[in-house]
Amino acid sequence: MKISELSSRSGVPVATVKFYVREGLVASGERTSANQVQYDETHVARLRLVRAFIDVGGLSVAGAKAVLAAIDDESLPFGVAVGVAAHSLPVLPASEGATTGRGKRDLEALIAERGWIVDETNAGRALTARVIDDYAALGREDLITSLATYADAAEAVAKVDIQLVAEAAGRADQTATVVIGTVLGDALFAGLRRIAHENAARSQFPVPPEGDIS
Amino acid sequence: MKISELSSRSGVPVATVKFYVREGLVASGERTSANQVQYDETHVARLRLVRAFIDVGGLSVAGAKAVLAAIDDESLPFGVAVGVAAHSLPVLPASEGATTGRGKRDLEALIAERGWIVDETNAGRALTARVIDDYAALGREDLITSLATYADAAEAVAKVDIQLVAEAAGRADQTATVVIGTVLGDALFAGLRRIAHENAARSQFPVPPEGDIS
Numbered sequence: 001m002k003i004s005e006l007s008s009r010s011g012v013p014v015a016t017v018k019f020y021v022r023e024g025l026v027a028s029g030e031r032t033s034a035n036q037v038q039y040d041e042t043h044v045a046r047l048r049l050v051r052a053f054i055d056v057g058g059l060s061v062a063g064a065k066a067v068l069a070a071i072d073d074e075s076l077p078f079g080v081a082v083g084v085a086a087h088s089l090p091v092l093p094a095s096e097g098a099t100t101g102r103g104k105r106d107l108e109a110l111i112a113e114r115g116w117i118v119d120e121t122n123a124g125r126a127l128t129a130r131v132i133d134d135y136a137a138l139g140r141e142d143l144i145t146s147l148a149t150y151a152d153a154a155e156a157v158a159k160v161d162i163q164l165v166a167e168a169a170g171r172a173d174q175t176a177t178v179v180i181g182t183v184l185g186d187a188l189f190a191g192l193r194r195i196a197h198e199n200a201a202r203s204q205f206p207v208p209p210e211g212d213i214s
Numbered sequence: 215m216k217i218s219e220l221s222s223r224s225g226v227p228v229a230t231v232k233f234y235v236r237e238g239l240v241a242s243g244e245r246t247s248a249n250q251v252q253y254d255e256t257h258v259a260r261l262r263l264v265r266a267f268i269d270v271g272g273l274s275v276a277g278a279k280a281v282l283a284a285i286d287d288e289s290l291p292f293g294v295a296v297g298v299a300a301h302s303l304p305v306l307p308a309s310e311g312a313t314t315g316r317g318k319r320d321l322e323a324l325i326a327e328r329g330w331i332v333d334e335t336n337a338g339r340a341l342t343a344r345v346i347d348d349y350a351a352l353g354r355e356d357l358i359t360s361l362a363t364y365a366d367a368a369e370a371v372a373k374v375d376i377q378l379v380a381e382a383a384g385r386a387d388q389t390a391t392v393v394i395g396t397v398l399g400d401a402l403f404a405g406l407r408r409i410a411h412e413n414a415a416r417s418q419f420p421v422p423p424e425g426d427i428s
Contacts, residue, residue, distance in 0.1 A: 045352070150402050186407070194337055
């Protein structure tokens with residue numbers, strides 16, 4: 001198919017398709033004549049993946065490139081692919097501000113209590129510690145008390161995530177499952193949490209006649 | 215304090231402080247002489263909040279401005295503040311691509327099954343449906359099977375989130391709890407999920423001697 005059809009099939013504007021090809025996120029098409037390049041179904045699928053990572057997963061172009069490289073590189077040890085996915089957090093916390101060590105201490109206690117085995121370099125550590133630091137700096141000790149509930153929820157979700165990886169057939173599919181599930185799973189949880197918030201708020205705070213919770 | 219001290223106390227560069235003041239995210243200081251403006255502890259606290267929303271919560275400047283306005287506006291009905299927080303998703307899904315209606319159908323079924331009461335305009339609906347659509351378009355039906363586990367986790371977390379709101383003293387604190395907890399809670403869960411992933415992967419896939427999961 002021509003680039004115009006690839007664009008309409010994938011919902012990605014032609015200029016953006018060209019940008020992704022230039023950046024190496026999507027493979028070049030096959031040049032069939034001086035002024036024509038042909039694309040196929042693999043390009044459609046790849047563009048969908050790129051858009052899902054960027055639009056829904058909130059990754060930057062550079063972040064999407066890194067996780068796509070992990071999917072593509074068959075020689076990459078599986079553990080490294082898991083590591084790349086772990087680093088695919090859309091937002092990396094600035095190191096400034098996290099000076100008290102409170103978040104790091106609370107997180108260490110949580111990890112020890114649960115007997116979790118987690119490397120020092122796991123990207124989730126910095127983000128979790130930073131949120132705890134922020135809650136503390138904002139004087140919101142009450143929000144820190146929810147840590148155990150969040151950890152329980154994360155543990156239950158992670159167990160299913162990794163189970164799906166184990167069931168995926170073959171190395172390439174396993175890596176794709178890790179990367180896609182890690183990036184889009186954040187968005188899935190955020191969406192469901194907003195829905196569950198509204199439902200819980202409706203029971204906890206019945207809406208007055210003039211109110212509008214939506 | 216002078217702007218230089220405000221900058222070092224909050225970890226926000228002077229130029230960025232000036233930008234936030236210009237954009238209305240942070241109140242102006244008090245002009246005490248022709249070339250001096252004084253700031254106080256309320257400015258330090260506000261800058262911390264702005265940085266937490268932007269750095270950790272992944273909000274844009276416009277998004278941070280909207281949720282800060284919800285915290286500031288005492289006249290805003292509480293339900294509207296909940297709504298603003300619900301719309302604070304760092305990444306809003308593009309409408310393109312979600313053409314099959316598969317995600318919408320699966321989500322409706324989930325909501326009906328659980329007896330959840332959720333407005334059509336809840337921002338979590340579009341995001342959740344989009345992730346399901348993406349999984350389907352990528353041929354990952356296996357990932358869609360995890361929906362119930364994610365919904366259970368979101369429900370448990372949301373219950374505690376809203377409970378904390380109910381316990382917060384006074385209208386201003388309740389709004390702050392909703393907004394801060396909604397935005398930073400996404401980051402907290404994402405961080406803990408990365409940690410729990412590594413722990414679960416270590417049991418499921420014992421690391422070979424040369425492997426490095428970190």
